[in-house]
Amino acid sequence: MGIFFDFINANETLKYVDEHSEKEYSIHDLDLVEFEDPNKELVFAYLDNSIQAIRWFWSIVKSKHVVVLLSENLDEKLKSTLEVNYLPKYIIDYKRDTILNYEQSKQMGCFVKKMHNSVVINENIKLLLSTSGTTGSPKFVKLSETNILTNALDISQYLNIQNTDVVPLNLPIYYSYGLSILTSNAVIGNRVVCSNTDILNRLFWENLDRFKYSSLAGVPMVYEMLDRIGFRKKKYPSLRYITQAGGKLSNELILKFADYSFENNLNFYVMYGATEATARMSYLEPSQIKNKLGSIGKPLKSGTFSINQENGELQYCGPNVFGGYVESPTDLDSFDQSNCLNTGDIAQVDQDGFYFITGRIKRIVKLFGLRINLDEIEHYLSNELHSSIKCIGIDDKKIGVFYCDVDLNNSKINEILIGIFKLHISTIVINRIDKYPVTLNGKTDYNELSRIIK
Numbered sequence: 001m002g003i004f005f006d007f008i009n010a011n012e013t014l015k016y017v018d019e020h021s022e023k024e025y026s027i028h029d030l031d032l033v034e035f036e037d038p039n040k041e042l043v044f045a046y047l048d049n050s051i052q053a054i055r056w057f058w059s060i061v062k063s064k065h066v067v068v069l070l071s072e073n074l075d076e077k078l079k080s081t082l083e084v085n086y087l088p089k090y091i092i093d094y095k096r097d098t099i100l101n102y103e104q105s106k107q108m109g110c111f112v113k114k115m116h117n118s119v120v121i122n123e124n125i126k127l128l129l130s131t132s133g134t135t136g137s138p139k140f141v142k143l144s145e146t147n148i149l150t151n152a153l154d155i156s157q158y159l160n161i162q163n164t165d166v167v168p169l170n171l172p173i174y175y176s177y178g179l180s181i182l183t184s185n186a187v188i189g190n191r192v193v194c195s196n197t198d199i200l201n202r203l204f205w206e207n208l209d210r211f212k213y214s215s216l217a218g219v220p221m222v223y224e225m226l227d228r229i230g231f232r233k234k235k236y237p238s239l240r241y242i243t244q245a246g247g248k249l250s251n252e253l254i255l256k257f258a259d260y261s262f263e264n265n266l267n268f269y270v271m272y273g274a275t276e277a278t279a280r281m282s283y284l285e286p287s288q289i290k291n292k293l294g295s296i297g298k299p300l301k302s303g304t305f306s307i308n309q310e311n312g313e314l315q316y317c318g319p320n321v322f323g324g325y326v327e328s329p330t331d332l333d334s335f336d337q338s339n340c341l342n343t344g345d346i347a348q349v350d351q352d353g354f355y356f357i358t359g360r361i362k363r364i365v366k367l368f369g370l371r372i373n374l375d376e377i378e379h380y381l382s383n384e385l386h387s388s389i390k391c392i393g394i395d396d397k398k399i400g401v402f403y404c405d406v407d408l409n410n411s412k413i414n415e416i417l418i419g420i421f422k423l424h425i426s427t428i429v430i431n432r433i434d435k436y437p438v439t440l441n442g443k444t445d446y447n448e449l450s451r452i453i454k
Helices: 003-009 051-062 076-086 145-158 176-186 202-211 220-228 251-263 329-333 374-385 410-419 446-452
Strands: 015-018 042-047 066-071 090-092 102-105 110-113 127-130 140-143 166-168 191-194 215-218 241-244 267-273 280-284 304-307 313-317 340-349 355-360 364-367 370-373 389-394 398-403 428-432
Touching: 003 051, 003 145, 015 051, 042 051, 042 076, 051 066, 051 191, 066 076, 145 176, 145 280, 166 202, 176 191, 176 215, 176 267, 191 202, 215 220, 220 251, 241 251, 251 267, 304 340, 364 389, 364 398, 370 374, 374 389, 374 398, 374 410, 389 446, 398 410, 398 446, 410 428
Parallel strands: 015 191, 042 066, 042 090, 066 127, 166 191, 215 241, 241 267, 398 428
Antiparallel strands: 090 110, 102 110, 127 140, 267 280, 304 313, 313 340, 340 355, 364 370, 389 398
């Protein structure tokens, strides 16, 4: 066992609750799976937020192995591509009855590779999270137990998580924000309700009253939905705080929920983070939301911010910064933690030390709180459609797709984006143009594409 599991194991008040049966489990009651391999191995875990999934997560964390967290709803073709690339020893997937070159272990309840050659894995690697939760990106972020534990402790401190709190897992744990809810409450909280129930489902609100949830977490889309369904028209006596991360929430909604929180004695935390920083880099104190509207606040207790004077890029330094990327098994033998992360965001800081994001350098957008790598989408579409495709992000709300080929049509592109990448039709804007604009050095002019999007 490592330091992170030891810390979780020491929280004797913690219980995991099955939302359906209402049965409560301590970490010991979960009957964790035992792994007996001499070598450190990769475990692909396609998990939801059920009690069974949480049992698997803690089983792998307790072991010497590396947990690779992935969405259970990932397209089967994308799953196979990842598995062929990385050749994990174990696969946990309730959606498939068979997997080529794997056999089901009745004793363990997962798939085990028939013929296996162990890869060399650095002793510091404990968790791999995909840089893109929905596209099955072959690029992962390497995280250590120290990364996970220090970030969980920082988060639990500024949120003032208490040993009487009851929190729902209302964001997927394969997403760094969702996982941070589990880890930060596991170090000090009281009850974690294991749930796959969406906030638009009436059962979620029945569960809120039944279990007396202390908090709710949401990406911008969640807060937009909460606003539409009349969340602010009601009172929820058990709630102590609500949190928002996963992209920029509009100032209008920030003010609406800030006012609601003030009127109902709630703390509303606007936060900023990245998978490469395990989850969280900064937060805005609830008392400062109106004074510093739109700010990402100040860095965590264990971290610091600085701004590159040449290009204005925000840099974060702290013990929660990852140990590098993995794009193939050969990248697993190292863990290069510089403790500093170039965020890809352009920022400014005011005279009081509050930071504001003003732009983005990287070609990444966040839809529904999940990171979408535009270059990966471009590459996949171009290969599948045998034609040059270009993509841009539109205000972290939509993806703009461009093509020139007269033999292509919107339906072919939509079929892939909806069917393979699980994007909603409302987030896709497609344009056909005569030719792509280019910069002086001959590269695609994405700024010009942004100007001509219809």
